[in-house]
Amino acid sequence: xxxxxxxxxxxxxxxxLQAAGGRNPFSVVIERPISSTVGLIEGRETLLFGTxxxxxxxxxxxxxxxxxxxxxxxxxxxxxxxxxxxxQSLHEQLEARIANYFGQKHCMVFSxxxxxxxxxxxxxxxKGDYLLLDADSHASIYDASRLGHAQVIRFRHNxxxxxxxxxxxxxxxxxxxxxxxxxxYSMTGNVVPMKEMAEVKxxxxxxxxxDEAHSFGxxxxxxxxxxxxxxxxxxxxxxxxxxxxSVGTVGGYCVSNHPxxxxxxxxxxxxxFTASLPPEVIAATMAGLDEMKAHxxxxxxxxxxxxxxxxxxxxxxxxxxKQVSPVVGVxxxxxxxxxxxxxxxxxxxxxxxxxxxxxxxxHHPLLRCSVMATHTPEQIDRAVxxxxxxxxxxxxDA
Ligand code: PMP
Numbered sequence: 001x002x003x004x005x006x007x008x009x010x011x012x013x014x015x016x017l018q019a020a021g022g023r024n025p026f027s028v029v030i031e032r033p034i035s036s037t038v039g040l041i042e043g044r045e046t047l048l049f050g051t052x053x054x055x056x057x058x059x060x061x062x063x064x065x066x067x068x069x070x071x072x073x074x075x076x077x078x079x080x081x082x083x084x085x086x087x088q089s090l091h092e093q094l095e096a097r098i099a100n101y102f103g104q105k106h107c108m109v110f111s112x113x114x115x116x117x118x119x120x121x122x123x124x125x126x127k128g129d130y131l132l133l134d135a136d137s138h139a140s141i142y143d144a145s146r147l148g149h150a151q152v153i154r155f156r157h158n159x160x161x162x163x164x165x166x167x168x169x170x171x172x173x174x175x176x177x178x179x180x181x182x183x184x185y186s187m188t189g190n191v192v193p194m195k196e197m198a199e200v201k202x203x204x205x206x207x208x209x210x211d212e213a214h215s216f217g218x219x220x221x222x223x224x225x226x227x228x229x230x231x232x233x234x235x236x237x238x239x240x241x242x243x244x245x246s247v248g249t250v251g252g253y254c255v256s257n258h259p260x261x262x263x264x265x266x267x268x269x270x271x272x273f274t275a276s277l278p279p280e281v282i283a284a285t286m287a288g289l290d291e292m293k294a295h296x297x298x299x300x301x302x303x304x305x306x307x308x309x310x311x312x313x314x315x316x317x318x319x320x321x322k323q324v325s326p327v328v329g330v331x332x333x334x335x336x337x338x339x340x341x342x343x344x345x346x347x348x349x350x351x352x353x354x355x356x357x358x359x360x361x362x363h364h365p366l367l368r369c370s371v372m373a374t375h376t377p378e379q380i381d382r383a384v385x386x387x388x389x390x391x392x393x394x395x396x397d398a
Contacts, residue, residue, distance in 0.1 A: 020336055021343035025354040028346070035059060036374045041351060049369045049383050050353040054218055054326050055291070055298045056374030057248030063287040070283035077278045083265065086276030094282050097289060098253050102224055102239060106261040108254050111274050113213050113242025114140040116252025119270035120209065120240055121180060122148030129175040132163060134192075136185050136361045138211065147269070150178070157185075157361065160196035167204040177206040183215025183226035187360055187368055189320075189327035191219070194230035201235055209238040214327055217246025217292050223299055243281075247288040251277045302326055302373040305380055309371050312384030316391065329355075330367040330387075337394065338365035344390035350383055 018024050030039040030048075036056030039048050057063060070090075080086035091109060099107035110116040121144030125131040131150040133141060136157045145152045153170070156162040167177060179201060181192045194210075201208040212225035220228030225241070227233045237258060243251040254261065265271060277285075292298070306326045313320050319331040332338040335356060342354040345367070353368040360366050371380070 017339055021339040023343055023346065025339070025342060028351070030351075033059065037372060037376075037379055039351065041346065044349060046346070047350050047379055047383055047386070049371070049375075050351050051372075052214070052245040052370050053248055054214075054246045054302055054370065054372055055248070055295075056372050057246065057288045057291055060248060060284075060288060060291050062291055063248065063284040066283040066287035067280040071280040074279040076280065078276045080276065081272055081274055082276045083272050088276075088279060090279050090282040091276060094277075094286060095253075097286055099255055101222075101289060101293070102255045103233075104239070104255040105257045106255065106259065108261060108265060108268075108271065109277065110252035110254070110271055111277055112250060113240070113244055113252035114143075115270040115274065116240045116242065116254055117141050117211055118144045118147060119268040120238060120254045120264070121145070121178070122270070123264050123268040124148075124207070124209070124238070125150035125176065125178040130170055130173065130177045132166060132177060132179045132206070134158065134181055134185075136182075136187070136190075137180065138182060138186060138213070141180055141182075141211065151175070158190055158193055160193055160200050163197070164200045164204070167200065167206055171204065177204070178209060179206045180209045180211065183210060183212040183219060184325050184327055185361075186214055186327060187355055187366055188329045189323060189325040191215075191323050191325055192226055194226045194232055198227075198230070198232035198235035207237045208235060209240060210236050212239055212241040214245060214325075216241040218299065218302060218326060223292055223296070243285045243288070246292065247285055249281050249285045249288060251281060251285060298373040302371065305371045305373065305375050305377075308377060308380045309369070309383065312381065313387060316384060316388045318387065318391075326371040328369040328371065329360075330369065332365045332367065335365050338367060340394055341390055342367055344393055345386060348386045348390055350386040350390075 030041055032040045036053055036059040037048055038045055078086040095107040095109050117140035125148050127149045129150040131145050131152050133152055133154050134157055135154050153166050155166050181197055184191055210227055215225040217223045219226050227236045238254055238256045240254045243249045306324050309328060310320055310324045320328050355366040355368045357363040
């Protein structure tokens with residue numbers, strides 16, 4: 001038996017995907033971003049509708065300038081972890097800025113959003129504790145449950161009543177109970193019913209952590225996310241998020257009013273045993289945060305675009321999630337249909353994400369799209385038109 005035998009199934013599946021559509025969907029290369037909304041793919045200018053770059057800030061001139069200035073002054077990396085030589089004054093400044101943005105007392109900055117979830121959840125919920133997870137949770141949340149060894153109890157997606165029932169069943173057990181929800185779910189664009197989730201938390205005394213990865217900079221009067229939008233920030237114990245989407249850079253964070261967050265630093269392996277963020281990334285992140293604060297109209301434009309894109313797709317007969325958010329999951333019936341459509345879209349100049357079961361909720365293939373504040377109405381309409389053309393060109397039995 002070879003150590004590689006376990007990969008053969010995936011290898012075969014990949015070959016089938018490639019045979020069905022002509023491309024390996026996991027090897028698309030953006031040769032060069034031309035702007036926040038257009039990239040060069042296969043030598044063609046392609047509309048980007050799958051980059052999570054909700055506010056277009058990866059191309060912010062202010063962030064680019066800040067990164068250049070900082071890299072010249074400080075070099076390109078820290079070469080160490082936060083608890084060794086990897087904490088520079090910039091890391092502390094960024095933590096203070098994020099805490100201030102959220103109006104919370106404490107903040108930890110991680111090297112990625114994945115590590116923020118992995119670290120926070122595995123450190124808070126250990127052996128003997130209970131981790132209550134939404135069935136559609138992100139991989140980083142599931143991976144955290146393995147690292148921390150808490151007992152996992154899954155509740156039905158976005159169902160506070162099911163959560164309440166499951167928490168009541170374990171109410172006399174001695175272990176701590178940590179509930180984890182996401183602001184906007186990354187595949188479907190569903191928004192968590194945050195008010196109701198907060199009510200369950202208050203009633204049961206559980207600890208509540210919200211991953212605002214896709215909702216930071218997107219929801220709430222000041223872009224703090226779903227907890228702000230629902231007016232329940234005081235009920236949330238830990239807010240986790242990432243800089244890799246609306247802020248346009250890379251890195252993760254956790255904010256909290258619990259002073260124990262500073263003790264987490266000394267127990268949290270994905271924080272302790274990895275190199276810290278490079279200085280230029282921090283400078284670009286702080287500039288991105290300034291842009292987010294200074295331009296609330298970006299969020300309004302983003303939501304207007306989301307409404308326009310949803311309506312356009314529905315008009316041409318495509319099924320999307322019920323809730324309108326910048327994450328748009330186009331639901332398809334069969335895998336061959338999804339593969340062919342995704343390939344046609346790319347050939348016609350539109351890039352979206354192909355998401356296949358078992359990685360999708362309800363085992364439906366999805367064409368996952370993300371809308372941006374910097375898309376023009378013409379680009380939104382053109383994307384819908386490309387969807388229409390691609391659908392028309394599919395064989396009738398697809
Ligand atoms: N949480 C969710 C819900 C996500 O979708 C992602 C990224 N896809 C992450 C966390 C991890 O973020 P990062 O890319 O910064 O590691």
